[in-house]
Amino acid sequence: MANDNFTPGPEHKFTFGLWTVGNRGRDPFGDAVRPTLRPVEAVQMLAEVGAYGVNFHDNDLVPIDATAHERDRIVSQFRQACEQHGIVVPMATVNLFYDAVFRDGAFTANDKSVRAYALQKTMRAMDLGAEFGAKIFVLWGGREGAETDACRRPDEAVKRLREAINYLCEYSLDQKYDYKFALEAKPNEPRADIYMPTTGAYLGLIATLDHPEMVGVNPEVAHEHMAGLNMTHAVAQAWEAGKLFHIDLNDQVPGRYDQDLRFGSANPKAAFWLVKFLEDVGYAGPRAFDAHAYRTEDYEGVKEFARGCIRTYLILKEKGAQWNADPEIKALLAEIAKTSGDGSGAKFSRQSATELLSSDFDRAGSAARGLKYERLDQLTIDILLGAR
Ligand code: GCO
Ligand code: MN
Ligand code: MN
Numbered sequence: 174m175a176n177d178n179f180t181p182g183p184e185h186k187f188t189f190g191l192w193t194v195g196n197r198g199r200d201p202f203g204d205a206v207r208p209t210l211r212p213v214e215a216v217q218m219l220a221e222v223g224a225y226g227v228n229f230h231d232n233d234l235v236p237i238d239a240t241a242h243e244r245d246r247i248v249s250q251f252r253q254a255c256e257q258h259g260i261v262v263p264m265a266t267v268n269l270f271y272d273a274v275f276r277d278g279a280f281t282a283n284d285k286s287v288r289a290y291a292l293q294k295t296m297r298a299m300d301l302g303a304e305f306g307a308k309i310f311v312l313w314g315g316r317e318g319a320e321t322d323a324c325r326r327p328d329e330a331v332k333r334l335r336e337a338i339n340y341l342c343e344y345s346l347d348q349k350y351d352y353k354f355a356l357e358a359k360p361n362e363p364r365a366d367i368y369m370p371t372t373g374a375y376l377g378l379i380a381t382l383d384h385p386e387m388v389g390v391n392p393e394v395a396h397e398h399m400a401g402l403n404m405t406h407a408v409a410q411a412w413e414a415g416k417l418f419h420i421d422l423n424d425q426v427p428g429r430y431d432q433d434l435r436f437g438s439a440n441p442k443a444a445f446w447l448v449k450f451l452e453d454v455g456y457a458g459p460r461a462f463d464a465h466a467y468r469t470e471d472y473e474g475v476k477e478f479a480r481g482c483i484r485t486y487l488i489l490k491e492k493g494a495q496w497n498a499d500p501e502i503k504a505l506l507a508e509i510a511k512t513s514g515d516g517s518g519a520k521f522s523r524q525s526a527t528e529l530l531s532s533d534f535d536r537a538g539s540a541a542r543g544l545k546y547e548r549l550d551q552l553t554i555d556i557l558l559g560a561r
Contacts, residue, residue: 181223207470229265303350330368342383392417394436424440435485502549
């Protein structure tokens with residue numbers, strides 16, 4: 174491979190949340206290790222590393238207790254920074270997890286005044302995102318869960334969640350914001366259990382909403398890996414359903430705390446299949462990195478981290494193109510294609526069922542044939558390790 178020019182462009186739509194490069198390394202065992210990075214400084218840094226856009230929670234930009242006057246000043250400074258550095262805001266979201274008021278959940282909390290406040294806060298966050306032209310609104314229900322199921326019947330939580338999303342869809346329509354909502358699942362952390370633990374669970378909920386066409390998903394690598402699942406399969410199901418409205422890229426070793434590692438740094442092979450899938454199908458939405466730098470880093474290290482996310486994506490994209498063009502891989506895929514058919518034979522009719530029922534199959538012959546997936550996978554590894 175001659176090309177070492179992995180330069181990001183606007184066509185790649187690489188974005189970072191303010192909370193990602195602005196993460197100060199605080200964890201349950203230790204305090205911040207990096208000074209505060211102001212939103213305007215984050216925008217400058219993102220431009221420097223080649224990002225296309227920035228995403229934010231309402232309170233990443235505007236403190237929860239800001240006055241209207243402060244809000245306006247912050248918004249105008251931030252807008253200026255975005256314009257100056259050519260950074261766009263494709264996605265906005267709302268923080269429904271940090272403040273103590275959300276300790277029992279937001280849309281699913283037992284206290285109806287908390288549920289109403291969560292709606293109000295989200296509508297205001299939608300107003301804020303719309304001011305910056307955001308068309309995607311992510312909802313991550315980090316606190317929508319439980320430590321003990323004594324607190325409420327879980328089906329009541331599902332009903333409350335549905336009601337809230339329906340309300341917010343109507344608000345978006347009423348305000349002509351043209352938002353697409355992207356629901357982000359996570360199995361646990363910060364709650365012991367979160368109600369919508371996987372992307373698949375949200376896909377099930379979406380079908381029951383008043384405006385399913387306005388709502389899709391925001392799968393995150395780390396969240397599917399925390400549940401021990403295959404991220405690419407979750408993404409593929411969402412894509413096939415027309416529901417892949419956004420994606421959060423990072424990395425995570427299963428069975429650990431929420432690590433938010435640099436994209437592709439823990440499971441490069443899984444990251445490869447994911448990037449290859451997104452590129453093969455032509456996913457055109459933002460590629461959002463929702464990760465943060467190691468706690469060992471200063472802001473130079475944070476830039477290394479951000480550049481690394483982008484670089485790994487672009488390397489894997491090139492590896493995917495190499496995989497698709499590899500003559501031996503192509504020959505193996507052609508062999509698979511010989512017996513795979515196009516699926517149309519499976520359409521039911523009385524006649525096709527009669528024919529199928531009276532068919533003879535070479536069961537033993539089919540079962541005896543080696544499928545050569547070992548060779549196919551080793552070729553993949555050779556490509557990934559640079560031996561091909
Ligand atoms: C997490 C989540 C968040 C959300 C963000 C957007 O595990 O903390 O991934 O980073 O993506 O809050 O709503
Ligand atoms: Mn996460
Ligand atoms: Mn996320």
